[in-house]
Amino acid sequence: MDDFKVKLMEKWKICTIGDQITLQRGVDITQKNSQAGKIPVISSGGLSFFHDTAVDDGPGVIIGRKGSLGTVYWSAGPYWPHDTTLWVKDFKGNNRRFIYYFMKTLKTKNLDVGSSNPTLNRNHVHPISVIWPPLKEQESISKTLSVLDDKIDLNRRTNETLEAMARALFRDWFVDFGPTRAKMAGEAPYLAPKLWELFPDKLDEEGKPEGWQTESLDETATFLNGLALQKYPATGDTSLPAIKIAQLRSESTDTADPVSPDIPDNYIVEQNDLLFSWSGSLLCKFWNGQRGALNQHLFKVTSKRFEPWFIYEWIQFYMPEFQAIATAKATTMGHIQRRHLTESLVTIPPANIMQAANKAIGSLIVQIQSNNGQSRTLAQLRDLLLPKLMSGEISIRDAEKMVEDAA
Incomplete structure (x- = not known):
């Protein structure tokens, strides 16, 4: 094991997902029953429609629970998580953006408890054992990956x-x-x-x-x-x-x-x-x-x-x-x-x-x-770095250099 990995393992700890966050099932609502507003209603497939009331003030992380299993969405502001999702009710002091990226690495296919329609149960997610970085590492990982997502978002708005x-x-x-x-x-x-x-x-x-x-x-x-x-x-x-x-x-x-x-x-x-x-x-x-x-x-x-x-x-x-x-x-x-x-x-x-x-x-x-081509390249780099950073396979310094060269 190289020096980087040794130092990393000294700082990171083994725990369960439930030790770090609390997931909550979303709240059912139909577009017919919604009221005109600016609050996004996020379902397992993404943004569905808008409403005038929020369930959570955000920033928040939403995970597809039914249908589109394990899809992960970030809401920078107030939002309504649909019944087809799980949402992070308690971040327990962790970096919220890091939680978003971490959940994107979660393998959910083996957690499917649905008979005909794929379904994700929070009680099956909470006990999963993971290696968890301290807050400072979380912030560095989140910042590194956010540079790529921010550039992709800038390209989209442009x-x-x-x-x-x-x-x-x-x-x-x-x-x-x-x-x-x-x-x-x-x-x-x-x-x-x-x-x-x-x-x-x-x-x-x-x-x-x-x-x-x-x-x-x-x-x-x-x-x-x-x-x-x-x-x-x-x-x-x-x-x-x-x-x-x-x-x-x-x-x-x-x-x-x-x-x-x-x-x-x-x-x-x-x-x-x-x-x-x-x-x-x-x-x-x-x-x-x-x-x-x-x-x-x-x-x-x-x-x-x-x-x-x-x-x-x-x-x-x-x-x-x-x-x-x-x-x-x-x-x-x-x-x-x-x-x-x-x-x-x-x-x-x-x-x-x-x-x-x-x-x-x-x-x-x-x-x-x-x-669009640049955004696709940046997304590929983000998806390459994401699991490596979450597992400690690559140092943040090396990842930052790759991001700097690409963005």
Whole structure:
């Protein structure tokens, strides 16, 4: 045993989880019975809705108890832990953020006491034996890992701003035809002179800028539906994660089913591929996870004529309409049909305006993708360091150096 481990074992102690924290079952509430407010109601799947009353003032740690077993959430402020969760009622003087990270390392699959629905019982968590660091070590571990999470959160908030900027420009140029309408109204230019000159000063009989074209959404791109991947079971030592709606929503393949890699190349999903779930939870994202296989109910959207951001923005523009169509379906899994893509019209400008849009709007989307890629790398480093720090396998000094180099 090296000197670091010897010194560590002298400071850390063996105890049970129940010695260090007290878990409490969450409180049942339905969205129907909630009152309008700003208090997050956190279920085993994450943020569910908002309420006007908190169960705990926070900061708090919430663990999935039913369904999504062992998922761990941090609430910086007041919150309501749903009945499908456990929450830390008493931190017993420990660093709260450290508890959050520690609970993320807890292996919960062997603690499942549910018959049909996975269930976590607090009385089975409390007796688990662990090696526990003193408060000073807890604070150092928490601080080191928080640097990564804080940077990831900053990227997320930056991307929200970039996304809003891109959407505003897209809507002004391609939906509302703002520059053309401003010219028609004799208003002052609000774009750079060379860019302003590119836009026509009249609308045609169809109500779009002169010289612009109209196409159906499914003419502008190829919408490739995924495979029924249960027909491609993983065999041997290699596999691909099946990317389903759940993976698209979470941008993670941690819980994905393994499938055979022997599928046609066009059904392989790579980072930054544009994916669109047309069934169930309708959403459209640039994929930010590992390489995987495209499952049915997801489109991989590609175009030989237009940049991905252009197709992405048009899908997002029609998304509320698509979601309304899916919601109206009298089935357990609402969806849209290909004819809805055909009925969704896209306005296409001349090449010179499209080139300008690629610089103005496309560059924002590229920055979003870059931030997403960085966040993914930081998350991988955090997940690598987390168990090593919790077990004392790596020193805090070494971990801090790795974090400094990455962030």
